[in-house]
Amino acid sequence: MVERNWAGNVAYGEAELRQPRTFDELQGVVAAAESVRALGSRHSFNTIAATPGILVSLTQFEAPIEIDTATMTVRVNAGVKYGVLGQYLQRHGFALANLASLPHISVGGATATATHGSGDRNGNLATSVRSLRVVQADGSERSVERGEAEFDGYVVALGALGVIVEMTLAIEPTFDVAVSVFEELSWSDLAEHFDEITSAAYSVSLFTNWVNATVDQVWLKARVGRHAGVAGDELLSSTDGGEHFFSARPARERRHPLPGVSAEACTEQLGIAGAWVDRLPHFRLDFTPSNGDELQSEYLIPREHAVAAIEALRGLGERIAPLLQISEIRTVTADTFWLSMSSGRDSVCLHFTWKPLGPEVGALLPAIEAALRPFGARPHWGKVFAADRQALAPLYDRMPDFVALAERVDPGQKFRNDFLRATLFGA
Numbered sequence: 001m002v003e004r005n006w007a008g009n010v011a012y013g014e015a016e017l018r019q020p021r022t023f024d025e026l027q028g029v030v031a032a033a034e035s036v037r038a039l040g041s042r043h044s045f046n047t048i049a050a051t052p053g054i055l056v057s058l059t060q061f062e063a064p065i066e067i068d069t070a071t072m073t074v075r076v077n078a079g080v081k082y083g084v085l086g087q088y089l090q091r092h093g094f095a096l097a098n099l100a101s102l103p104h105i106s107v108g109g110a111t112a113t114a115t116h117g118s119g120d121r122n123g124n125l126a127t128s129v130r131s132l133r134v135v136q137a138d139g140s141e142r143s144v145e146r147g148e149a150e151f152d153g154y155v156v157a158l159g160a161l162g163v164i165v166e167m168t169l170a171i172e173p174t175f176d177v178a179v180s181v182f183e184e185l186s187w188s189d190l191a192e193h194f195d196e197i198t199s200a201a202y203s204v205s206l207f208t209n210w211v212n213a214t215v216d217q218v219w220l221k222a223r224v225g226r227h228a229g230v231a232g233d234e235l236l237s238s239t240d241g242g243e244h245f246f247s248a249r250p251a252r253e254r255r256h257p258l259p260g261v262s263a264e265a266c267t268e269q270l271g272i273a274g275a276w277v278d279r280l281p282h283f284r285l286d287f288t289p290s291n292g293d294e295l296q297s298e299y300l301i302p303r304e305h306a307v308a309a310i311e312a313l314r315g316l317g318e319r320i321a322p323l324l325q326i327s328e329i330r331t332v333t334a335d336t337f338w339l340s341m342s343s344g345r346d347s348v349c350l351h352f353t354w355k356p357l358g359p360e361v362g363a364l365l366p367a368i369e370a371a372l373r374p375f376g377a378r379p380h381w382g383k384v385f386a387a388d389r390q391a392l393a394p395l396y397d398r399m400p401d402f403v404a405l406a407e408r409v410d411p412g413q414k415f416r417n418d419f420l421r422a423t424l425f426g427a
């Protein structure tokens with residue numbers, strides 16, 4: 001049976017799905033395969049994980065989570081989901097710096113595509129990685145540590161350099177987060193106070209459909225209490241004692257990002273503090289999302305262009321809104337990974353959750369990409385986009401280094417697929 005992704009819009013096309021339990025078994029599968037791709041938790045919306053050969057999933061892999069308090073790292077199997085890892089760390093008094101909106105995605109898959117959360121002082125999730133253990137094309141093992149020349153190529157590698165088996169991630173003492181939601185922020189406030197708004201809490205998200213008279217919701221996730229850590233989060237100096245956040249007013253009930261949808265699936269809000277792992281994602285781990293009735297796209301631009309880029313998208317609002325469920329605006333700091341969307345640039349992330357209307361969304365994406373092209377927009381590797389290799393190459397200075405590395409470590413091209421040929425390698 002051919003497997004499909006979470007959203008159901010992609011069939012991977014594999015000849016076989018293998019779920020090795022041990023390192024030796026995995027080495028054997030990779031060495032023997034003509035064509036092979038690692039599969040994470042299937043949350044990408046495009047054919048990035050597809051292969052006509054073997055799909056390798058680590059869900060059956062036997063590897064315990066190990067915390068090392070001397071180095072403040074945790075060693076994990078790359079197939080573990082952030083929610084599971086996060087609950088384990090929380091039980092032992094530790095935390096990761098940040099999480100994405102959904103806790104169900106795998107650490108290996110999220111890292112491979114430079115998945116991010118939000119925060120003016122937060123890098124993407126891959127910035128927590130300290131080392132990787134990879135099974136290479138010939139079945140041999142390679143460990144790569146932060147500080148080595150090729151580390152920045154290996155971390156965000158789109159599955160093109162091998163199967164990542166284990167990773168160590170930086171951890172810190174656990175901390176609490178309180179989420180406050182405000183509604184109807186004026187567009188003029190966003191334009192005039194963009195930096196103040198996105199730095200008002202540890203992690204900030206704005207939700208909009210681009211056509212409403214105001215920005216629908218602002219989610220402020222503040223670190224509170226012991227280990228609050230960073231300045232500026234001692235509860236929201238701009239909130240006027242909780243009554244206002246600039247022109248926005250506080251939501252009196254919990255909110256789902258989608259207007260009118262029950263907040264049952266969402267993590268706690270209303271300023272009620274709780275563990276990082278239960279507040280940094282928007283959605284609860286114990287709420288299993290139905291197979292996604294949605295598609296997603298996202299573009300990262302240098303943050304200095306945020307206001308102009310938002311205006312450009314508002315200009316397309318009447319075309320975007322009929323296909324859209326909701327858009328989210330987040331921020332992320334620059335990193336050094338060769339293929340990361342935030343490589344070398346403090347970035348603003350412009351995200352679209354679409355209705356499941358593949359052809360219509362596909363027809364609109366070139367217009368969105370044209371509107372964002374002047375800002376050097378980089379599409380999220382794991383979401384739906386139109387840009388090809390010709391459009392992407394000028395956006396990534398280190399792409400030639402990545403291609404050369406892949407040619408060296410995978411000379412038989414067994415980790416390549418059509419997606420990687422179209423976006424990176426050429427035919």
Ligand SMILES: Cc1cc2nc3c(=O)[nH]c(=O)nc-3n(C[C@H](O)[C@H](O)[C@H](O)COP(=O)(O)OP(=O)(O)OC[C@H]3O[C@@H](n4cnc5c(N)ncnc54)[C@H](O)[C@@H]3O)c2cc1C
Nearest residue numbers: 040041042043044100101106108109112115116159164382
């Ligand atoms: C509901 C939803 C919410 C989302 N929220 C966010 C968000 O907040 N922020 C954000 O940035 N993105 C978000 N995404 C996108 C998602 O984080 C990325 O698509 C991510 O890659 C998914 O991880 P995965 O484990 O499902 O990987 P898959 O989709 O299974 O695989 C993605 C890529 O990773 C590679 N890969 C997976 N495991 C390994 C491994 N062990 N070794 C080497 N390569 C590997 C695969 O080969 C493939 O190339 C969201 C997606 C969904 C469906």
